[in-house]
Amino acid sequence: MQTIKCVVVGDGAVGKTCLLISYTTNKFPSEYVPTVFDNYAVTVMIGGEPYTLGLFDTAGQEDYDRLRPLSYPQTDVFLVCFSVVSPSSFENVKEKWVPEITHHCQKTPFLLVGTQIDLRDETSTLEKLAKNKQKPITMEQGEKLAKELKAVKP
Numbered sequence: 001m002q003t004i005k006c007v008v009v010g011d012g013a014v015g016k017t018c019l020l021i022s023y024t025t026n027k028f029p030s031e032y033v034p035t036v037f038d039n040y041a042v043t044v045m046i047g048g049e050p051y052t053l054g055l056f057d058t059a060g061q062e063d064y065d066r067l068r069p070l071s072y073p074q075t076d077v078f079l080v081c082f083s084v085v086s087p088s089s090f091e092n093v094k095e096k097w098v099p100e101i102t103h104h105c106q107k108t109p110f111l112l113v114g115t116q117i118d119l120r121d122e123t124s125t126l127e128k129l130a131k132n133k134q135k136p137i138t139m140e141q142g143e144k145l146a147k148e149l150k151a152v153k154p
Contacts, residue, residue, distance in 0.1 A: 001043070003052045007071055009097050010081030011089040012060035015115035019081065020055050035059050069104050078110035080151070084137045085119045085129065090145070098149050112146040114139075 024040045038057040082089040119125045120136045
């Protein structure tokens with residue numbers, strides 16, 4: 001069975017681990033535990049053929065900036081994640097994450113993934129953002145950035 005290596009990057013606490021656990025187990029984790037590095041594997045069918053999808057969850061915190069790229073060799077695709085309720089994580093897609101992955105893996109495609117969309121309309125989240133004169137990231141903003149950075153369309 002062929003393997004596809006998918007590495008997930010993005011700021012700490014944007015929901016990378018929740019995304020992967022939800023995808024691999026159909027369960028949503030109840031508490032936040034910062035990731036150092038975790039791997040998950042699932043079998044997926046592509047064109048009627050089974051593939052092993054290796055999912056590599058990386059740490060977004062700066063403490064791991066030197067360690068994280070060790071998981072990049074032989075990556076087939078990256079998921080670059082940001083939280084729609086964290087404008088700084090959205091900004092870091094352009095300022096940090098895409099430059100980092102393209103430095104290490106020039107020709108590897110990536111998808112831009114907006115996470116935590118369930119929090120986009122939550123009153124407490126909107127109030128917190130408003131205090132900083134911010135709003136949630138819109139789908140249009142995400143699509144515009146994906147196009148600008150030449151992310152792959154899903």
